Amino acid sequence: GKGNRVSWVCADCGHTDGQWWGTCRSCKSVGTMQMFSEGDSGNRHVVERTWLPQKPEQVQPMRLRDVNKGISQLNWRIPLSGPFGNEVARVLGGGLVPGSLVLVGGDPGVGKSTLLLQMAAIIAEGRDVGECAPVVYVSGEESVEQIGNRADRMEIGAEELFLYCSTDVEVPVFIPIFLMTDLSDLFLCTTTLLFYLKDVTGSAGGLTQVRECTSALLRFAKKSNIPILLAGHVTKSGDIAGPRVLEHIVDAVLYMEGEKCSTYRLLRPVKNRFGSTDELGVFEMSQLVLQVVSNPSQMFLREPHSDSDVLAGLAVAVVMDGTRTFLIEIQALCVSGSTVSRHVNGIQASRADMIIAVLMKQAGLKLQENAIFLNVVSGMALTETSGDLAVAAAICSRHVFSVAGPLLTSSTNSYCLSIYGHFIFPEQMKANLLLLFSFLEFPIPNGIAFIGEIGLSGELHMVPGMEKRASTVAKLGYEKCIVPKSAEKSLASIGLEQIKVIGCENLKEVINIVF
Ligand code: TYD
Numbered sequence: 020g021k022g023n024r025v026s027w028v029c030a031d032c033g034h035t036d037g038q039w040w041g042t043c044r045s046c047k048s049v050g051t052m053q054m055f056s057e058g059d060s061g062n063r064h065v066v067e068r069t070w071l072p073q074k075p076e077q078v079q080p081m082r083l084r085d086v087n088k089g090i091s092q093l094n095w096r097i098p099l100s101g102p103f104g105n106e107v108a109r110v111l112g113g114g115l116v117p118g119s120l121v122l123v124g125g126d127p128g129v130g131k132s133t134l135l136l137q138m139a140a141i142i143a144e145g146r147d148v149g150e151c152a153p154v155v156y157v158s159g160e161e162s163v164e165q166i167g168n169r170a171d172r173m174e175i176g177a178e179e180l181f182l183y184c185s186t187d188v189e190v191p192v193f194i195p196i197f198l199m200t201d202l203s204d205l206f207l208c209t210t211t212l213l214f215y216l217k218d219v220t221g222s223a224g225g226l227t228q229v230r231e232c233t234s235a236l237l238r239f240a241k242k243s244n245i246p247i248l249l250a251g252h253v254t255k256s257g258d259i260a261g262p263r264v265l266e267h268i269v270d271a272v273l274y275m276e277g278e279k280c281s282t283y284r285l286l287r288p289v290k291n292r293f294g295s296t297d298e299l300g301v302f303e304m305s306q307l308v309l310q311v312v313s314n315p316s317q318m319f320l321r322e323p324h325s326d327s328d329v330l331a332g333l334a335v336a337v338v339m340d341g342t343r344t345f346l347i348e349i350q351a352l353c354v355s356g357s358t359v360s361r362h363v364n365g366i367q368a369s370r371a372d373m374i375i376a377v378l379m380k381q382a383g384l385k386l387q388e389n390a391i392f393l394n395v396v397s398g399m400a401l402t403e404t405s406g407d408l409a410v411a412a413a414i415c416s417r418h419v420f421s422v423a424g425p426l427l428t429s430s431t432n433s434y435c436l437s438i439y440g441h442f443i444f445p446e447q448m449k450a451n452l453l454l455l456f457s458f459l460e461f462p463i464p465n466g467i468a469f470i471g472e473i474g475l476s477g478e479l480h481m482v483p484g485m486e487k488r489a490s491t492v493a494k495l496g497y498e499k500c501i502v503p504k505s506a507e508k509s510l511a512s513i514g515l516e517q518i519k520v521i522g523c524e525n526l527k528e529v530i531n532i533v534f
Pocket residue numbers: 125126127128129130131132133134303304305306307308309310
């Protein structure tokens with residue numbers, strides 16, 4: 020018989036092995052293999068449950084043609100109305116799929132319970148207008164009164180919202196059976212990781228329990244066609260019941276992210292059997308509920324761009340996250356006379372070093388004697404090379420250019436005369452200019468956005484999604500967009516009338532045009 024078969028499961032990636040390894044053979048993490056015992060007693064209990072498709076006659080393969088006949092029905096998704104609902108639906112790939120098991124992971128306090136309660140409310144309220152389903156919100160961590168209290172403050176008054184407090188995984192599974200007649204009409208919200216199955220070994224939250232409970236919920240979801248949302252505190256490392264084990268079981272995993280000090284919350288699918296993982300939902304925490312941020316660029320940009328509001332060392336980059344484009348601001352500060360150092364925030368240090376080196380070598384900037392600070396506003400991280408050009412522009416705007424050539428080597432910064440049309444100045448004048456310009460800064464005029472990757476010889480390269488980025492820039496009311504020359508043609512063909520697209524071959528050209 021099966022006996023007490025022992026397997027080893029990687030807490031990080033969920034890879035299962037017949038024996039223990041010091042290093043996971045799949046993801047190469049060290050010391051993550053945990054013993055997992057498929058105890059006889061553990062499974063027998065589960066097998067007897069009626070909601071498991073275990074009886075032979077239930078296990079019948081379906082004819083493809085029959086499956087396809089019902090496909091339009093299979094594609095049906097539970098509507099999530101309102102701006103909040105639409106945003107969540109988009110992240111889920113067009114709506115909540117009946118019978119799906121979705122895990123919402125994130126740090127404690129990030130807003131998972133709030134998100135789930137809001138979704139529960141939307142679906143339950145939809146019922147009132149004859150559209151949707153009753154919802155059971157099961158919590159393993161809060162009492163019914165506490166949830167009720169919270170819902171009250173959130174002004175949720177849905178008729179069809181039921182609350183239950185339990186950590187026994189069979190309870191959420193059996194509630195619908197006792198409570199409702201029509202199973203296909205239900206939706207469950209639960210908090211995972213605290214759940215346990217009575218006859219499975221291990222403590223609640225342990226690997227065995229989490230795995231078994233989640234599997235049980237998945238089987239239940241599939242059998243009943245009830246969608247289930249799980250919320251789980253998901254740690255990135257160390258935890259036995261690591262996220263990866265769950266990720267393999269559930270249909271979709273959404274990560275909720277947000278800085279402690281920021282009110283913005285991002286919802287990002289890292290796995291989705293029913294849609295793309297290239298989506299990103301952007302929310303803002305209000306007093307009590309999550310609200311949609313319709314224009315995410317607002318998050319990262321200063322308040323309205325007015326003429327008086329020109330600041331040196333600020334350049335706008337266009338980045339893509341999933342299918343969405345964002346405008347973010349890159350700040351630079353160059354402090355001359357101090358020791359050489361770079362301080363980067365939100366930008367890859369090696370990338371910043373490369374851009375600085377290219378600026379020195381190919382654009383003649385004297386950055387050797389500077390401490391350079393780079394920062395991405397709003398704590399966003401710049402992970403794409405598309406932001407290179409904005410980083411360079413921000414540095415240029417802060418830094419006072421030096422005259423090209425060995426003529427004017429000065430410990431102070433000097434201004435690159437070529438920018439104003441290659442004037443030839445007498446030596447003395449140059450020196451005066453040096454003095455003058457060394458304390459000046461050159462703000463980038465408002466309404467310019469930069470897209471492009473910088474190569475080692477200062478040349479500009481295209482990045483994926485040029486059209487999408489440029490049209491976002493246009494939509495947001497910018498006047499000019501600096502792009503690589505090679506992208507000019509394709510951008511001209513999509514007809515962006517509101518905006519002037521300026522193609523540049525290299526950094527020098529960009530500097531000539533912008534400053
Ligand atoms: P909660 O949803 O309980 O976080 P999690 O379930 O991920 O641990 O939210 C944490 C706290 O933040 C809670 O006290 C409610 C509060 N909160 C707001 O005030 N406004 C909001 O928009 C959200 C999402 C949360």
